[in-house]
Amino acid sequence: MPPAHARPVPGVSYEHVPTRRLSSEATSQERLPAWTVQYLPHRPRHPGATLLHVVGCTPSDRTLTREEALVALRQPRAAACIECDAARSLAPEQ
Structure with missing residues (x-):
């Protein structure tokens, strides 16, 4: 949603909401997927x-x-979760 369409919710405090943008480097680091076993x-x-x-x-x-994650997936009786589509997130980038 564009910021111009956003409105505060009555009765909700926004004092802990960050008001500064992250640098593009920090943002790209946060977007890197990570996996769990x-x-x-x-x-x-x-x-x-x-x-x-x-x-x-x-x-x-x-x-x-x-x-x-790739090493873990190659182990016997290992599989990727179908709910979160872990296999697709590990596919080689196009």
């Missing part, structure tokens, strides 16, 4: 597995770089 435990008749997610899909305390 979820380990699914072994259960009867279901071997353990590893799911790779885009950050924000599932809670995690550690993020992975692109290289680390």
